[in-house]
Amino acid sequence: PxxxxxxxxxxxxxxxxxxxxxxxxxxxxxxxxxxxxxxxxxxxxxxxxxxxxxxxxxxxxxxVPYVPPGPYVVEYPYEYHFTINEPHRCEQEKPYVVFVIHVAPHNRAHRDAVRSTWGSEGLVLDKVMKVFFLLGMQTGGDAQQVHERLMQESKEHRDLIQSDFVDSYKNLTIKTMVMLEWLNLFCSNASYAMKVDSDIFVNVPKMVKLLQKAPKTNYMTGHVVYSNPVLRDPDYRWYVPEEILPDSIYPPYAFGLGYILSLDLPKKLIEASRHVKALYIEDAYLGLCMKHLGILPIDPPDKDYFNDLPLSYSPCALSKIIAITIDPSIDRVKMWKDFKEQAKDC
Incomplete structure (x- = not known):
């Protein structure tokens, strides 16, 4: 048979x-x-x-060729593996905050921009900072070339984390959960982690000042979204069919451009994911897992600390935020130098 x-x-x-x-x-x-x-x-x-x-x-x-289960079904929980890893750096360097930057495998330019700007700050207010870049697998005809370049980059910088899922927009939830798995396995000795998109500028000193007064457990903060409706029109970008999520309103969640969490949460969120059907909208899915745990994300003292809209370039404007999207036309290195030189006078 x-x-x-x-x-x-x-x-x-x-x-x-x-x-x-x-x-x-x-x-x-x-x-x-x-x-x-x-x-x-x-x-x-x-x-x-x-x-x-x-x-x-x-x-x-x-x-038999593998057939994906459909555009709105996420294959998680699933046992993904790390193909490039830095399993000992947190244990050795004992960071206060770990930044996990989500970036495409081919996007070396964004990684180098972070390394040469805000990601270069290894010690802030006597607290150790550590930056890692999280990526999935490249697909297409250049996949092997990208892989070889990544292996060389990893040897050079020792800050890449790669897992064996396809790096794509529809797999952002997988990428987020793999991040939580990595933090739980290899970086649980840190106090906080910050998930950051690769086009985000982070004001690290202001973030550290915020965390010095923040709760040590069950803590997540960022640009918190409330009462966001679940979109049912298939023509919308974030359409979700009712069979995937029957609820009409999302619970509160931290917007995905950049959010901070205490390092007790990764393990709890991974456990919650065993009971909450995965959703391809990754930040909303974390909100569903937080709801399952009975924990709410917390607004920062100033809601403008996390801004998803690019500001017009100004060192003084940057001094008042923690995370903000950077306009692609801006020279990040020049912006960083201006910020370091001028922000203290604001």
């Missing part, structure tokens, strides 16, 4: 298992056998075993 093995849900939680083959199963017959086990000459046990023994050759395995 032919059998197609596919996706498994178990134990009342959600778990993806990809087993992609057609198995031609041989006919079997029952065979009885007896085995005598002598246990240090103290006793003899006779065990009768019924075995399923094939009458013919072993199963023939025919590979």
């Amino acid at each position: 032919m059998s197609l093995l596919h996706t498994v849900f178990y134990d009342g939680t959600i778990q993806w298992r990809r087993i992609h083959f057609l198995a031609t199963l041989p006919q079997t017959q029952n065979i009885s056998s007896k085995h005598e086990l002598n246990m240090k000459n103290q006793t003899t046990v006779t065990v009768k075993m019924i075995q399923q023994v094939p009458q013919t050759q072993p199963a023939q395995m025919t590979p």
Whole structure:
């Protein structure tokens, strides 16, 4: 007989298992056998075993191309693996804040811009900062070339974390959950982490001053979104069908451009994800997991601290925020130098 093995849900939680083959199963017959086990000459046990023994050759395995489950279904939880990793740096360097910057594998320019600007601040107000870049797998004809360049870049900077999911917009939830898994496994000794998009400027000293007065546990802050409706029109970019999420309103969540969380949360959010169906809108999905935990994200003291709209360039304007989107036309290195020289006079 032919059998197609596919996706498994178990134990009342959600778990993806990809087993992609057609198995031609041989006919079997029952065979009885007896085995005598002598246990240090103290006793003899006779065990009768019924075995399923094939009458013919072993199963023939025919590979079947993997078919994605659909554009609105996210394959998480699933056991992804780290293909490039820095498993010991947090343990060795004991950072106060870990920045995890989400970036495309091919986007070396954004990584270098961060390294030469705000990401270069390793010690701020006597607190150790550490920057890592998180990426998935490149696809397409240049995938091998990108991989080779990443391996060299990793040797040079030791700040890349790569996992074996396809790096794409629809997989941002996977990327976010892999980030939480990495923090839980390799960086739980830090106090806080900040998720940052690669086109964001971070005012690190202002962030540290905020965290010195922040809760140590169950803490998430950023640009918190309230009462955001779930979009049901398929023509909208963030459309979500009702069978994926029946709720009409999202719970409060921190907008994905940049948010901060205490390092007790990754483990809790990973556990919550076992019970909350994954949603491809990654920041809203974290809000659903936070709701499951009974924890709310917290507004910062000033709601303008996290701004998703680019400001017109001004060192004094940058001195008043923690995270903001950078207009692509702006020279980031020049902006950084101006900020360092002029912001103290604002």
